[in-house]
Amino acid sequence: MRDLFRRAGIDTPELDARLLAELAFGMERLELVNREREIAPTEALTRLQGYATRRLRGEPVVRIIGEKEFWGLPFTLNAATLVPRPETEMLVRRGLEILKGRTHKQMLDLGTGTGCVPIAILAESPSASAVATDLASEAIIAALWNADRHGVAKRFDARHGSWFDPLRVGESFDLITSNPPYVESADIEKLAPEVKDHDPLLALDGGPDGLDAYRIIVGEARHWLKPGGALAVEIGSLQNAAVRRLFIDAGFRDVAMEKDLGGLDRIVVGHHL
Ligand SMILES: C[S@@+](CC[C@H](N)C(=O)[O-])C[C@H]1O[C@@H](n2cnc3c(N)ncnc32)[C@H](O)[C@@H]1O
Structure with a gap:
């Protein structure tokens, strides 16, 4: 299988072949190696063939497995959820810093997908609680499942x-996080096939200039923040100036951008009062 993957130009043929074999046989690497001389059950071989065909058609391995690790935790995916990206862990790190020292530690995550950001924060901070919203009802199902897991x-x-609509009058938060859809509509076609053909459009499309979601989120967030609370959003690498301008126009103070490990502009944080 790995030769087939290599010939097809797949970037990580050995790794992909191993992960799909582990899934098809229901065994970890060591057991697979120890039992490689045994005759494989037909059902497992049929499963493996199905997975290989999907991979060769361009489906990412994490989609076939239905799971992706984020902040050291496995998150179950479904068709409505974005595959969590490592750079989004910056929101978790920054969110934990913002919550540290605050008494009630209530957070809100907008466009939660798998729930990876708030669930990672709750796993690290036992006294915190989170509300999370998403316009995709199937994403809500995945997030609830992951929280239970x-x-x-x-x-x-x-x-x-949609965004703040599900909130109740009187609710307020120490921290609001969001990794909203931020790709310009016209650029979606230019994304890698693994992304544009398999991540849901609702998770990617940020409107004509990529900023539709930020206008709503940044414009309304202060209304739901406690005094001293903060809003932290992930941004596309070219959106720093435009998103910081939205924060400043909305009345946030100490607005700052932070770069990711690859040196790209990645999150913007602003404080309320
Ligand atoms: C880029 S994905 C991020 C998902 C997850 N937070 C993560 O970082 O992996 C954006 C999410 O926003 C959701 N979304 C899009 N429009 C929305 C809206 N109007 N209200 C709430 N969520 C929305 C999508 O369904 C998707 O789950």
């Missing part, structure tokens, strides 16, 4: 609806 379900409230 990581033992934080009692402190995690996922609600279906």
Whole structure:
């Protein structure tokens, strides 16, 4: 299989072949090696063939496996969820710093997808609780499942609806996070096939200039923040100036951008009062 993958130009043929074999046979690497001389069951071989065909057609391995690691935790995916990206862990790190020292530690995550950002924060911070919203009802199902899987379900409230719509009068938060869709509509076609053909459009399309979601989120966030609370959003690498301008126009103070490990502009944080 790995030769087939290599000939097809797949970047990591050995790794992909191993992960799909582990999935098809329900065994970890060592057991697979130890039992390689045994006759393989037909059902497992049929499964493996199916997975290989999907991979050769361009489906990413994480989509076939249905799971992706984020902040050291496995997150279950479905068709409505973005595959969590390593750079989004910056929101977790920054979010934990913002919550540290605050008494009630209530957070809101907008466009939660798998729930990776708030669930990682809750797993690290046992006294925190989170509300999370997403317009995709299937994403809400995945997020609830993941919260249960990581033992934080009692402190995690996922609600279906657009951005702040599912919130109740009087609710307020120490921290609001969001990794919203931020790709310019015209650029979606230019994305890698693994992304444009397999990540949901609702998770990618940020409107004509990529800033549609930021206008709503940054414009309304202060209304839902406690005094001293903060908004932290992930941005596309060319959106720093435009998003910081939105923060400043909305009345945030100490607005700052942070770069990711690759040196690209990645998150913008602003404080309320
Ligand atoms: C870039 S994905 C991020 C998902 C997840 N937070 C992550 O970092 O992996 C953006 C998410 O925003 C959701 N979304 C898009 N439009 C929305 C809206 N109007 N209200 C709430 N969520 C929305 C999408 O369904 C998707 O889950």
